[in-house]
Amino acid sequence: MKNNINTLVVCSSEDLKRLKDDISKISTEVNIKYNADNYKDALNIINDINSTIDAIIIDGTLPGEDIFSLLTKYSNKFLLSRTIVIDNIKLDCYNLSTSDYQLFNIIPKSFTISDLLISLKEIKSKNERYNYQKLSIYDQVAEILKKLGIAPDKNGFHYLRKAIYECYLEPSLLTSITKEIYPMLAKSFSKKESCIERSIRSAIETGWDRGNYEYSNELFSNCVDYYKTKPTNGEFIAIIVDKIMMEQGRTSY
Numbered sequence: 001m002k003n004n005i006n007t008l009v010v011c012s013s014e015d016l017k018r019l020k021d022d023i024s025k026i027s028t029e030v031n032i033k034y035n036a037d038n039y040k041d042a043l044n045i046i047n048d049i050n051s052t053i054d055a056i057i058i059d060g061t062l063p064g065e066d067i068f069s070l071l072t073k074y075s076n077k078f079l080l081s082r083t084i085v086i087d088n089i090k091l092d093c094y095n096l097s098t099s100d101y102q103l104f105n106i107i108p109k110s111f112t113i114s115d116l117l118i119s120l121k122e123i124k125s126k127n128e129r130y131n132y133q134k135l136s137i138y139d140q141v142a143e144i145l146k147k148l149g150i151a152p153d154k155n156g157f158h159y160l161r162k163a164i165y166e167c168y169l170e171p172s173l174l175t176s177i178t179k180e181i182y183p184m185l186a187k188s189f190s191k192k193e194s195c196i197e198r199s200i201r202s203a204i205e206t207g208w209d210r211g212n213y214e215y216s217n218e219l220f221s222n223c224v225d226y227y228k229t230k231p232t233n234g235e236f237i238a239i240i241v242d243k244i245m246m247e248q249g250r251t252s253y
Helices: 013-026 039-046 067-071 077-082 113-129 137-147 155-169 171-175 177-189 193-210 213-220 233-247
Strands: 005-010 030-036 055-059 083-086 105-107
Touching: 005 039, 005 113, 013 030, 013 113, 030 039, 039 067, 055 077, 055 113, 067 083, 077 083, 083 113, 105 113, 113 155, 113 177, 137 155, 137 233, 155 171, 155 177, 155 193, 155 233, 171 177, 171 233, 177 193, 177 233, 193 233, 213 233
Parallel strands: 005 030, 005 055, 055 083, 083 105
Antiparallel strands: none
16 A cells, blocks of 8 residues: 555564554554564664665563664664654653664653554655755754653644644745645644644643743744743744744745
8 A cells, every 4th residue: 555654563472463453443554564572683674774664663661672772773873763662751861862863752651542643644754755864854843842842742743843844845834824734734644623723722832831931932032922922823833934944044935
């Protein structure tokens, strides 16, 4: 199938069977093409130039295994950007300082299959469209969102990241958030437009309440009074797009 997401899953045989059963109930897009129950075999698959991997899912808590040893031995470091680790620690704990690439996400062991599918679809889309030879704009957006207190375990994080990236590619979309961006996201993530809008608004509000005040104030002070109001979805997206465009030397819309 054209839209298959060829996936490597690294976990115990019991967890693999459970994952296959759960995925098969709600999606036909994920093709678990490779699997391994230890990190040595997983690394052989990852570093095999003949492997066709769209996404990698790794249980970071396999007994007797060293997750950091696995992650630091990828021959193609860009594959880190396709990797989801299942663990109950924060993403920052997996900072791989020797690499220009970062893990796509850490998800808790209590993850839902629907949330996992959102991440897999996003990785697939990213693989097809983005250049891995340097830190992409897409990844820069993720770093900004995390600094603003928006965690990647929330659906709103992923909707915002794609919305900001699409508006960076085509700034005219900034005037059509409701008419074009929400329908685009709804189609990409198989969600209702109203759900997309609510999730984005919730993510912004959560980040506003718990994020980095200094960083938020630096970004939004000219447009939003931090203490009196929060940016609308459109304002939030537009300001981050403008920041990235200016850093890239794209000062003209």
